[in-house]
Amino acid sequence: MNHNKTWSGRFNEPVTELVKKYTGSVYFDQRLAKWDIQGSLAHAAMLCEAGILTQDDLKLIKQGMAEILDEINHGTFEWSLDLEDVHMNIEKRLTDKIGDAGKRLHTGRSRNDQVATDIRLWLRDEITQIVQLLKMLQTALIDLAQKNIDVALPGFTHLQVAQPISFGHHMLAYVEMLDRDVQRMNDCQKRVNTMPLGAAALAGTTFAINRETTAKILGFDHICQNSLDAVSDRDFAIEFTAAASLVMVHLSRLSEELILWMSPRFGFIDIADRFCTGSSIMPQKKNPDVPELVRGKSGRVIGHLMGLITLMKSQPLAYNKDNQEDKEPLFDTVDTLIDTLRIYADMIAGITVKPEAMKAALKQGFATATDLADYLVKKGVPFRDSHEIVAKAVRYAETEQLDLSDLPLSKLQEFNPLISEDVYEVLTIEGSLQARNHLGGTAPNQVLAQIERFRQKLKN
Numbered sequence: 001m002n003h004n005k006t007w008s009g010r011f012n013e014p015v016t017e018l019v020k021k022y023t024g025s026v027y028f029d030q031r032l033a034k035w036d037i038q039g040s041l042a043h044a045a046m047l048c049e050a051g052i053l054t055q056d057d058l059k060l061i062k063q064g065m066a067e068i069l070d071e072i073n074h075g076t077f078e079w080s081l082d083l084e085d086v087h088m089n090i091e092k093r094l095t096d097k098i099g100d101a102g103k104r105l106h107t108g109r110s111r112n113d114q115v116a117t118d119i120r121l122w123l124r125d126e127i128t129q130i131v132q133l134l135k136m137l138q139t140a141l142i143d144l145a146q147k148n149i150d151v152a153l154p155g156f157t158h159l160q161v162a163q164p165i166s167f168g169h170h171m172l173a174y175v176e177m178l179d180r181d182v183q184r185m186n187d188c189q190k191r192v193n194t195m196p197l198g199a200a201a202l203a204g205t206t207f208a209i210n211r212e213t214t215a216k217i218l219g220f221d222h223i224c225q226n227s228l229d230a231v232s233d234r235d236f237a238i239e240f241t242a243a244a245s246l247v248m249v250h251l252s253r254l255s256e257e258l259i260l261w262m263s264p265r266f267g268f269i270d271i272a273d274r275f276c277t278g279s280s281i282m283p284q285k286k287n288p289d290v291p292e293l294v295r296g297k298s299g300r301v302i303g304h305l306m307g308l309i310t311l312m313k314s315q316p317l318a319y320n321k322d323n324q325e326d327k328e329p330l331f332d333t334v335d336t337l338i339d340t341l342r343i344y345a346d347m348i349a350g351i352t353v354k355p356e357a358m359k360a361a362l363k364q365g366f367a368t369a370t371d372l373a374d375y376l377v378k379k380g381v382p383f384r385d386s387h388e389i390v391a392k393a394v395r396y397a398e399t400e401q402l403d404l405s406d407l408p409l410s411k412l413q414e415f416n417p418l419i420s421e422d423v424y425e426v427l428t429i430e431g432s433l434q435a436r437n438h439l440g441g442t443a444p445n446q447v448l449a450q451i452e453r454f455r456q457k458l459k460n
């Protein structure tokens with residue numbers, strides 16, 4: 001009885017419609033078609049070199065696959081759920097076109113090593129693109145930082161005004177995070193770029209295959225050394241999703257800040273209209289939808305990480321159909337990440353910084369109190385005492401609704417007689433920034449040095 005399935009010879013009845021839908025993957029894994037064909041062509045070339053396929057077979061396979069790729073690219077390829085997945089759809093079409101040569105393609109191979117190879121080839125390419133996009137976003141942040149090196153805003157701890165910070169310095173904190181993201185993606189790509197093909201179903205194959213040849217054709221740097229591990233390993237997918245989750249977490253944190261800063265309560269920045277939307281009821285509204293959605297979508301990517309890691313946790317060796325569930329989370333992670341990075345770089349370029357609002361916030365928050373304490377330490381007062389003295393001065397200024405720099409010298413001297421005219425240099429915001437002049441500090445010349453370091457790094 002033939003139910004039109006590649007493996008139907010063994011079965012007495014066809015699967016039900018619901019089971020067919022439940023087990024089928026073609027509606028999502030068809031996006032692997034290009035890489036599936038790439039893998040098949042390399043496999044065929046290797047089989048030919050090893051004398052397992054003839055030159056004529058190989059020629060036909062190449063021709064057939066070129067036509068199929070064309071059909072897929074033009075949207076004329078007819079995907080069939082009866083053929084379950086991308087692999088069998090393509091193989092069937094090939095066989096329809098070229099006959100026996102198409103049927104020979106699967107010699108020494110299984111869908112298990114085939115699918116693992118396809119995902120790795122696909123993900124390898126996506127990571128290359130993601131790294132480029134991460135660098136693009138870094139550049140946008142660096143450009144914004146450079147324009148605003150001398151703009152001071154309150155740095156916060158506990159979301160309470162802490163100390164003045166260069167806006168450029170603040171942006172560069174995110175450039176650092178993205179730098180680690182680039183490193184993580186590059187590192188992950190090394191393990192992605194390891195070839196499972198040749199493991200066949202799980203144990204290897206009885207044919208005299210040459211895995212080095214296939215790896216070389218496909219540009220794999222390494223070859224999986226254990227056939228069982230080769231077909232069952234999805235560590236690389238989990239690692240990638242973890243790295244992607246961290247990118248999203250970084251962008252979610254930045255988004256949270258942009259949202260706060262755009263609220264009139266802060267009023268530190270404005271985000272270009274093309275990234276915001278209005279309200280259907282409140283005519284005055286301009287909502288920062290894009291950063292809000294980035295914050296929201298971070299949850300979705302973190303969810304995929306949880307999904308994938310849970311997918312693997314109880315699987316016995318080797319391949320199990322569970323692994324088919326790796327694709328949708330991976331695809332969605334890649335799509336979400338790529339869209340987010342693209343839109344973000346553009347949004348950063350469209351930010352308007354409002355230095356006056358930042359300055360007003362600094363004045364309200366006694367941001368230079370630590371500078372006054374440090375000033376007294378430099379005059380010989382032990383830090384714990386100077387901390388106490390300044391706390392009293394802040395309490396007084398607060399009741400008078402004045403900033404420390406607004407207090408007259410005579411008043412300041414009531415808190416400690418060592419205070420002299422030069423105190424106003426440290427009480428200014430500019431003085432406060434300049435004073436943190438060491439590696440990693442917020443002094444504008446340090447910020448500039450970091451910008452130059454990153455520009456250099458991004459050239460490579």
Ligand code: ARG
Binds near residue numbers: 029085112115319324
């Ligand atoms: N569609 C399957 C997947 O995504 C391909 C491998 C199927 N292998 C099997 N033994 N049923 O994992």
